[in-house]
Amino acid sequence: MISEVCSDNLSQLPTYLYSAEQTRALDHALITKLYDRGYDLMEKAGSAAFKFIQQQYPQHRSFKIFCGKGNNGGDGLVIARLALESGYDVEVIFATELTSPEKELSETCYLAFQALNKLKIKVQSFDSWKTLQPSAQIQTNKTVLIDALLGTGLSGTVKPSYKAVIDFINAAEFSAVYSIDVPSGLSSDSGMELGCAVHADITLTFIGINKGLVTGNSRNFTGRLFFSGLGTPEDIYDQVKSSTKLLSLEEINTESYKRKPAGHKGDSGRAVFIGGVDGLNGAAVLASEACLRSGVGLLTAIVGERAILPILTRSPEIMVQPLLSDNTVSQITTSLQNAHAVCIGPGLGKSSAAKEAVIAVLKQKLPTIIDADALNLLSENPEIWKQHGHSQCILTPHPKEAARLLNIPPESVNQNRFLAIEQLVDKFACTVLLKGSGTLISSKRNNILVCICGNESLSVGGAGDTLSGILLAALAKSRNALNAANYGAFVHGYAAELASQDGVIGVLPSDLMPFIRLIINKTAI
Ligand SMILES: NC(=O)C1=CN([C@@H]2O[C@H](COP(=O)(O)OP(=O)(O)OC[C@H]3O[C@@H](n4cnc5c(N)ncnc54)[C@H](O)[C@@H]3O)[C@@H](O)[C@H]2O)[C@@H](O)CC1
Ligand SMILES: [K+]
Structure with missing residues (x-):
């Protein structure tokens, strides 16, 4: 089930909020319990993200998917594969040149890359893609931009090569910008942009809600924020103790605020x-x-x-x-x-x-x-x-x-x-x-x-x-x-x-x- 993270939905949302490190611990516990390898969980996340965007934008048949080289990028590659299989017009653009995928991509992202490669889609780098298509001609109408550049693994200020991509995304006028897990550039711990961050229309986050998605400047970037637990069993959450809760x-x-019928x-x-x-x-x-x-x-x-x-x-x-x-x-x-x-x-x-x-x-x-x-x-x-x-x-x-x-x-x-x-x-x-x-x-x-x-x-x-x-x-x-x-x-x-x-x-x-x-x-x- 996917729930919007908003005041009207508080009772449906998980009680605890997590740091990036705690989210990694949740992912690890979940993979150990339910999956053979991290890639299976990535498939689940990518598939949930793809179905959700189909529901949100049923008229849009074109995706431009911007990927980083970690697991957030891997989520983007899973979405790319599923969208291609469903007949969408898809372009996959890596933030930086990809010369040796096996070495440059995270292990799990590489598995997603291999699966996508079977469909013979051309993967491009941002620079070459942009050179080939001057911005004036970039098709943005009825196109959803999928932001899978950086997720909870972001550390330190966004590097200039990634900043150039984020600045481009923020300046272009796509029908919708959909951030996977976290708007790229936003710290999932503090809720502050680390140099810059993607301005999303929709963000879908998985497994646990990060603390940084609900405070600080997060709302300037997340757009409407949604959460999917991806069917994570309750006992997984018991394994990672968090000291931060969502107030509901x-x-x-509220008992003490009640008026007594015969009170004075x-x-x-x-x-x-x-x-x-x-x-x-x-x-x-x-x-x-x-x-x-x-x-x-x-x-x-x-x-x-x-x-x-x-x-x-x-x-x-x-x-x-x-x-x-x-x-x-x-x-x-x-x-x-x-x-x-x-x-x-x-x-x-x-x-x-x-x-x-x-x-x-x-x-x-x-x-x-x-x-x-x-x-x-x-x-x-x-x-x-x-x-x-x-x-x-x-x-x-x-x-x-x-x-x-x-x-x-x-x-x-x-x-x-x-x-x-x-x-x-x-x-x-x-x-x-x-x-x-x-x-x-x-x-x-x-x-x-x-x-x-x-x-x-x-x-x-x-x-x-x-x-x-x-x-x-x-x-x-x-x-x-x-x-x-x-x-x-x-x-x-x-x-x-x-x-x-x-x-x-x-x-x-x-x-x-x-x-x-x-x-x-x-x-x-
Ligand atoms: N198997 C798993 O653990 C799952 C992870 N998931 C996804 O994986 C993400 C976390 O993946 P990762 O831990 O691989 O991290 P990310 O993919 O968020 O980020 C790591 C990548 O970003 C680069 N990077 C880090 N700091 C940077 C900076 N300042 N400027 C530019 N580049 C920078 C790193 O070199 C690396 O390539 C989550 O946000 C989520 O989207 C989901 O697929 C669910 C399953
Ligand atoms: K992202």
């Missing part, structure tokens, strides 16, 4: 939001409303003067007070007396009152969300966390905030989001939610969840404030940081997808509110 509702205990407002959670000072007032408006729509029982918002009127206009249910610049500590201590959870940071600024507020909040040892400027204050004043940090916190950095917290360049976070969240969890010993496409959540070493819900509609100001509001309600209700982080990320991302039905451009974080409510009512059971 099964991972979340205190049962639904008492929350306090602190932020939205002048110039950044909107953060408080969005976070507060998202918190209410996420079902919190009582919300107090301690905000900048100018946020008071807009908050009350939109949501008179909220108890609002101005954040005092003197007496901050006693104001916060008093306000938190009966609170179940607190969120500090969105639009907080970095004034001395803001700093005092962060310390006062941490001293209460309540379930706490620390976002935006509160995170920046922790980066600039590491002694605050050393003295007052605690495990009931959720830190919600975007990559730049994460880099500041770790005192490393932002590129380092992007190049390895999985490592970055491990370092954050090690350093802060609490729950961390690392924002970005494929949000990562973790609260202890060797335990990372990846939330694939959400889309590019969220790449606007205010999206993070909305998430903070959802998280605050979830934390006030469950008082379990990891569970609230998981649920909040899921609700926020899924709400963004539902709000994008007319397109992702121009969706406002405030448009998410009715969908937040809808999802919570449907899932809090």
